[in-house]
Amino acid sequence: MFISSVLVLALTTLTLAAPPNKRAAAFVNPTLAGGSMLDDASGGSSTSDLGEPLNVIISGLSSAAVLTDNGFLNFARAIGFSTECLGQHIGGPQTANLGDGNGYVNQTVELRQDYGDVILGTCLESLIGGNHLRVYRQNGPKANTGALFLAVSKEENVIEGHTISPDGYNIGRDLLVQNATNTNPLPSFGGVTYSAALQQLTDLLPAGANGVNHNIATDGVTSLLTVTIV
Template sequence: MHMMIHGLLSLFTLAYASAVTGLTIQKRAVDFFDPALGGGSIFDNATFSGSPLNVIISGLSSPDVLTDKGILDYAQAIGLHSSQECLGFHLGAPQTANLGDGNGSLNQTMEFRQDFGHDVLGTCLESLLGGNHFLVWRQNGPQASSGALFLAASKEKDSSKNHDLVDDGYNIGRDELAVGAVGTKSHNGVTYETVAQKITGIMPAGSDGVNHGIAVDGIVILLTVTIQPKEQ
């Protein structure tokens, strides 16, 4: 009887605390939370025209993948490198996004560019020739702490075109990122297994409110990344 009363009191306390604070109970064992449910957006720069957050690395991925170092290593495994433009230089202000997790609008965590197989000079080639790149935000606020990483992927033209996007650049950037990620990839002795799933219903299709007026098809790719055990 004492244990039953104690359990009921614990449940009541948890429910009361949630009602008083208005916060969602902390939960990480999910792929992600829809940003719109918490007042956020599936587009970055949500108060203006924005770029779609068109790839999500699931919160059910191996925890080490979801850290800053983890996403850096994983990005290199799939052919992109962390670099703010060529050789670490950066042009333009960071973009912001609100993932509906209670953190409000935050600057991107990282930016990655296609490295063409060269860790140091590859991003210079991307700046000159164009290519794929993506920005990263982490959903870890008090209202929706999935730990998922939301990526804004796109494909750019070369530097002579001021890094404008290619036609259909958001859908193409998303698809090229997913194709390069799916399957087995390795970097620095770590092996990753990635599976992809198409998610609909959280991003509207069309060009309304989309940066550059480039239409999107409304599909978000969910990547679940699992680090494979090392062979003995």
């Protein structure tokens, strides 16, 4: 009886001491398994191999809630983005292959700069231009990291047909990172506050305009953000 009680106590202690489940990797380089760090701007509708750079990654080691659809939307709103004007989207979705075994998949969502108004601010962005992003999730059987790959770019106004601004990929990325890593105050929305750690990666995207949509060169930097709910 005494031995049984000791064994039960020991097993209970081991169970309580076990670490919580946690993803093991920030992300996996898509190019290692046939993927690309450029999305497909044609959405698979043509033979064009031009795409937009996946220039920001939300690490799979971020707080789990941030990596969900609703959780990322809340974080995005905290850093100045929201859903499209009145829920309307012009143009087809772009696709990406993140080397996770899922092949090319449609963007999860497209968000636009909201100019401080999460309800109607993106209507202003649709008129005058601003920052916007597309989201792809790495969750296939070959690389189930949960990381979110973002194609971020600053675009022109409606008269210019929403084309990407000169140097718009670098500018869009840097504006997002600036807002995400702000510490005074920390980004916050809906009662949730975030802190983001930044790592700049230079070995994922080649610098230049080769294969890049609109022939706009990039500096080859990918910003890795580990976002934590505080």
